[in-house]
Amino acid sequence: MIGCSAGLPNKDMVDKINFSYFLTAGNIDFNYLELKSLTKELKNSNTNFYFMEFDGIHEWPPLNVMKEAIYFLYFNAQKKDESSNKSALVESYISYENTQLNKAVSQNNILEQVNIYERMSIFLKNNTSTNNYKNKYKQLCNNSIYKLHQKNNEMFLQMEPSLQAELASNITAKDSKWWSNKIDEIIQSSRMAKSKEEKLMHLRLLNYMSLISFMYADNALKNNKLDESQKYLSIYEKVDPNNSEVYYLQAVFYAKQNKNDLALVSLEKAVSKGFDDFERIRNDNNFHFSEIELELIRNAQK
Numbered sequence: 214m215i216g217c218s219a220g221l222p223n224k225d226m227v228d229k230i231n232f233s234y235f236l237t238a239g240n241i242d243f244n245y246l247e248l249k250s251l252t253k254e255l256k257n258s259n260t261n262f263y264f265m266e267f268d269g270i271h272e273w274p275p276l277n278v279m280k281e282a283i284y285f286l287y288f289n290a291q292k293k294d295e296s297s298n299k300s301a302l303v304e305s306y307i308s309y310e311n312t313q314l315n316k317a318v319s320q321n322n323i324l325e326q327v328n329i330y331e332r333m334s335i336f337l338k339n340n341t342s343t344n345n346y347k348n349k350y351k352q353l354c355n356n357s358i359y360k361l362h363q364k365n366n367e368m369f370l371q372m373e374p375s376l377q378a379e380l381a382s383n384i385t386a387k388d389s390k391w392w393s394n395k396i397d398e399i400i401q402s403s404r405m406a407k408s409k410e411e412k413l414m415h416l417r418l419l420n421y422m423s424l425i426s427f428m429y430a431d432n433a434l435k436n437n438k439l440d441e442s443q444k445y446l447s448i449y450e451k452v453d454p455n456n457s458e459v460y461y462l463q464a465v466f467y468a469k470q471n472k473n474d475l476a477l478v479s480l481e482k483a484v485s486k487g488f489d490d491f492e493r494i495r496n497d498n499n500f501h502f503s504e505i506e507l508e509l510i511r512n513a514q515k
Contacts, residue, residue: 215282218244218271220251227254233289234262235282239269241416243424246373261289263335265328270420280309281332288336303340307333323358365410373414377421384425384445392448396422423453427462434465442466457488468499477506484513 216236221227234255238248245266252264263285267278274282284306291302310333317325330350334343353359380395387395396419403415426449433442446466450459460483467476480494491511494500502510 215279215286216248217274218242218248220244220247224251224254227251227258227260230255230258230260230262233286234260235285236262236264237274237278237282238266239272239274240266240413241269241420242271243417243421244271245417246370246377249370263332265332271424277313284309285336288340291340303337306336323353323356324362327353327356327359361408362410365408369410369414373417376414376418380418380422381425384429384448389444389447393451396448396451419452423449423456426452427458430462434462434469437469439466439469455486457483457486459483460486461488465497465499468501473501473506476500477502477509480510481513484510489514 214232214234216234218238220236236248236252238245242248248264248266252262255262265274265278265281267274269275284302287302288306310329314326314329316322317329327350330346330353333346334350337343337346383391383395399415399418399422403412403419406412406415426445430442430445430449433439433445442462443466446459446463449456449462453459460479464476464479464483467473467479480488491507494502494510495507
């Protein structure tokens with residue numbers, strides 16, 4: 214199984230897993246904490262798993278991550294089939310990782326070197342000798358740069374849940390002005406961060422607020438609570454101005470007030486930000502656009 218940006222429905226399932234489990238998430242995904250928490254649970258079980266993060270938000274992983282996932286699943290599948298010819302796959306994988314390793318060494322990227330040696334130790338453990346990879350991994354884990362990364366990462370991961378809870382508890386309690394200032398504060402903190410780990414935490418908080426404001430705005434609109442939805446939409450736009458969903462919901466907000474011209478402008482902006490689900494517009498009962506107006510919306514892509 215490949216789990217992308219989401220974990221299990223509940224922790225009780227951890228001890229019931231009887232399959233190979235590859236997990237992945239972006240390092241500024243609002244669900245990153247969920248995956249990190251799950252990996253701790255999995256380490257205390259007998260689950261055969263591997264977690265790989267990438268630079269990114271809540272999105273599908275890039276090709277290189279999916280390639281690692283397929284290697285992982287193939288090696289674990291072949292473990293159960295002793296008749297399989299593993300040598301070609303092993304050689305292919307080692308060659309691939311050596312290319313990534315050479316790149317990491319040339320960039321003096323200690324963290325990536327640690328990740329690669331760890332992967333090779335885990336992926337190849339049932340297929341070939343991994344002593345060299347294990348020794349390299351242990352050696353690099355004692356590197357001062359890696360130790361500092363681990364220390365910072367653990368510190369900010371421990372801080373993050375309480376900061377998320379504080380933000381979530383204030384979504385209804387604080388007004389738009391307070392939120393505007395708060396978002397500016399988090400953005401400034403991300404820019405002034407003294408470490409990469411701190412910067413990533415603040416960026417995840419922003420993406421978490423994007424999720425929370427979307428959920429509240431969407432719910433308020435569905436229940437025709439327009440005053441509330443206006444507040445949540447202002448927070449949503451402030452925290453995630455390049456998200457096309459912001460402007461789609463703005464269009465719904467205007468359409469519910471029969472302000473079709475403003476709804477049209479918002480949808481054109483949504484399209485300019487990457488929105489391309491035109492059937493969703495056509496099937497949304499909030500909108501009553503003519504074919505000419507729908508064509509204008511499409512043209513915003515150009």
